[in-house]
Amino acid sequence: MEISKTPKPPYYAVIFTSKLNSNSEGYEKVSGRMVELVQQQSGFLGFESARETVGITVSYWKDEASILKWSSNFEHQEAQRLGREKFYNSYSIRICKVERAYSSMSV
Amino acid sequence: MEISKTPKPPYYAVIFTSKLNSNSEGYEKVSGRMVELVQQQSGFLGFESARETVGITVSYWKDEASILKWSSNFEHQEAQRLGREKFYNSYSIRICKVERAYSSMSV
Numbered sequence: 001m002e003i004s005k006t007p008k009p010p011y012y013a014v015i016f017t018s019k020l021n022s023n024s025e026g027y028e029k030v031s032g033r034m035v036e037l038v039q040q041q042s043g044f045l046g047f048e049s050a051r052e053t054v055g056i057t058v059s060y061w062k063d064e065a066s067i068l069k070w071s072s073n074f075e076h077q078e079a080q081r082l083g084r085e086k087f088y089n090s091y092s093i094r095i096c097k098v099e100r101a102y103s104s105m106s107v
Numbered sequence: 108m109e110i111s112k113t114p115k116p117p118y119y120a121v122i123f124t125s126k127l128n129s130n131s132e133g134y135e136k137v138s139g140r141m142v143e144l145v146q147q148q149s150g151f152l153g154f155e156s157a158r159e160t161v162g163i164t165v166s167y168w169k170d171e172a173s174i175l176k177w178s179s180n181f182e183h184q185e186a187q188r189l190g191r192e193k194f195y196n197s198y199s200i201r202i203c204k205v206e207r208a209y210s211s212m213s214v
Contacts, residue, residue, distance in 0.1 A: 001160040003199050005125045013203055015165055017110045017155050025121055047125050050157040053108040056185060058122055085213065092110050092168060092210035096203035102133035104191065 003095045003105065004046030004060055009098045011045060012061040017054055018083075018091035024054050039069045060098070067095060110212065111153030111167055116205045118152060119168040124161055125190075134194045137186050148177045167205070174202060192203035 020027060038044055038059060043066025047059040061067050070076060081090070127134060143153055145166060150173025154166040170176045179184060190198070 003126065003161060003197055006199075008203075009201075012199065013120075013122060015205075017165070018110045019110065048161055048163055050159040050161055050163045050211065052159075054110060054155055054157055054159040056157045057157055058124070058163060058165070088211070090110055090210070090212045092113075092212075093208065094113075094116075094120065095207040096158045096205045098122075098201045098203045100202040101200065103197070104195070105197045105199075 001048065004048055005059050005105070006098075009101050011098050012060065012064060013096045013098050014059045014069055015065060015094040015096060016057045016059070016091065018028070019054055019086055019088075019089045021089045024087045026082070030082055030087070034079050035074065037073070037075060038070065039079060040075070044070070057084065061088050065094070108156065110210070111155055112212070113167050113205075113208065116208050118172055118205050119171060120203045120205050121168065121174060122201040122203060123164045123166070124163055125194075125200065126196045126200045127194055128196045130184050133189070137194070139191055141183065141186050144180070144182060145177065148180070149173060151177070152158045171202070 003018075031041075038047065043062035045060035045062060047057060049057040051053070060071075142154075145154065150169035152167035152169060154164060156162070156164040168177075
């Protein structure tokens with residue numbers, strides 16, 4: 001996992017934070033498939049992810065239309081249903097416009 | 108660490124992603140102090156943090172002015188300098204306007 005190389009702002013970010021249930025059997029498989037699938041979506045710019053007590057996944061997008069299209073993807077909707085009903089104890093989704101960005105990448 | 112309970116959008120988010128150097132001695136102490144200090148800042152709404160290969164810290168703010176004030180806090184500036192010069196192999200800071208949010212919190 002690397003820090004995403006994103007274009008100059010403005011672009012969009014989806015901040016997804018979650019806490020898993022103690023029994024989240026099947027989560028890794030569904031999660032891995034979503035990582036695979038999201039990278040094929042038009043307008044997808046990159047993502048970063050880490051989990052300790054809470055899991056944080058930030059995905060970056062060209063525009064809001066791309067986010068809407070991904071949220072209504074059939075296979076993704078099934079994964080969202082499993083997330084709500086089985087995997088997540090709690091979660092939060094925040095749709096954001098990235099207005100400014102700074103980075104320092106070593107070579 | 109809980110998922111932050113934030114007000115209705117719009118508000119702001121700072122997405123800070125980083126990779127630590129192999130020698131990042133002193134990082135935990137500085138990082139812990141910043142967690143303490145940030146919570147005392149006016150306009151601060153909450154934060155979420157997790158680190159695996161990359162570290163992701165998202166802090167939430169009332170407005171841009173609060174973010175600017177925190178970024179110029181004297182003790183925080185010294186921590187930023189240590190981060191750049193010693194702790195971080197690479198990092199990225201993204202300033203975002205949260206436009207929409209959904210959450211499901213179990214009780």
